Amino acid sequence: MINPQWLHTFAVLSEMKNFTRTAEQLGITQAAVSQQMRQLEQQYGQLLVRRGREMTMTPAGMALLQYQQELQHAENRLQIRLTACESTRGDVGLVSTGSIGLRLYPLLLDMQQQHAGLVLRHRFAPDTEVLDAVLSNKFELGITSVKPDDSRISASCFTKEPLELIVPAGKNINSWQDLVNLGFIDHPDGRAMATRLLSRVFPGNPGISSLPISGFSNQVSLLLEPVARGLGFTVLQHFARSSFAKQEAISVVKTDVAVVDTLWLIHRCEWPLSSRAERVVAYLRSQLNC
CATH class of the missing domain: 3.40.190.10 (Periplasmic binding protein-like II)
Structure with missing residues (x-):
């Protein structure tokens, strides 16, 4: 049976990569850290390689760290079972x-x-x-829009979320030229979202790159502010649009086609x-x- 305190010290040392900082983190002396590492290495061989200030783990060290992590996960699972009755705490x-x-x-x-x-x-x-x-x-x-392909993850459908074409209130969109006249408010996922939706709403359009860019924001909570002020249009997910405070200042264009994403609970x-x-x-x- 490995001393759990030694394992914990080793895990902290593998993260800190420094004996002094490890001792400070654990509230013990540097000599105690060194002694615990010697005890582990007497049982499992060399765990660490030190070259000057650099510190790397040997294969034995990586195996021991993985073991420590597995024990921590097991303890977490036990804690969940022991507190299963506490659904509101x-x-x-x-x-x-x-x-x-x-x-x-x-x-x-x-x-x-x-x-x-x-x-x-x-x-x-x-x-x-x-x-x-x-x-x-x-x-x-x-909650993610991409279903993970990982055996360690359980994924179930949480909800559906459509993409929406959002314009300033009172603006009518009947053609691609109407979008050109408004200009596009871009965001990190803007071009991908706009391409997915607009290629279906306006088949055969010249492409998102043909639209003038009239603004950009990487903050989803602020993205609709320029649209509300009449500075352009954007394509955004439903929940981001419905959370915007100034609903009266924007409008969702009704379309005959829909692009709907599945959101996965993992x-x-x-x-x-x-x-x-x-x-x-x-x-x-x-x-x-x-």
């Missing part, structure tokens, strides 16, 4: 893409007001970071969701009618 972390996050965050705050014992953490992130955050156990739940499949997380998911589904 404790921490639940949710990471999501921007558009759905704008819709969910106020709902999470409503739920936390109803249950003072809950601590609900939410983070906005792009799809790739959503997956990484769940895989690394930083967040128990994730979590680690190796262990069950905590009762707290299940309660959060049920509440959010009920509020979104999904």
Whole structure:
């Protein structure tokens, strides 16, 4: 049986890559860190290679670190089982893409007001970071527009979200030229979204690159402000549009075709969701009618 304190020290040292900082982090002496590493290396061989200030792990060191992480995951699963009855107390972390996050965050705050014992953490992130955050156990739940192809992840349909063509209130869009006259308010995913939707609404159009750019923002919560001021149009997801405060200043163009994305709820499949997380998911589904 490996001393759990030695394993913890080794894990911190692998992150800090410095004996002094590791000792400070753990509140012990540097000599104690060195002694614990010697004890481990007597059992498992050389774990670390030091060249000056650089420190790298040997294959044995990487294997031991993986073992320590597996033990930590097992402890987390045990904690979930032991607190399964506490569905309204404790921490639940949710990471999501921007558009759905704008819709969910106020709902999470409503739920936390109803249950003072809950601590609900939410983070906005792009799809790739959503997956990484769940895989690394930083967040128990994730919502992404890309269904992960990873055996460690459980994915289920959370809701559907259409793309919308959004123009200033009172503007009529009957042709491609009407869009040219307005100009495009771009954003990081703007060209991809506009291409997907406008290629179906206006088949045979000259392409998004032919549209003049009349603005840009990388903040989804602010993107519709220039549209509301009559400075151009944009293509955006439904939940981002519906969360905008000045609905009277914008208009969604009704189209005969639709581009609808599936949003996926993801979590680690190796262990069950905590009762707290299940309660959060049920509440959010009920509020979104999904």
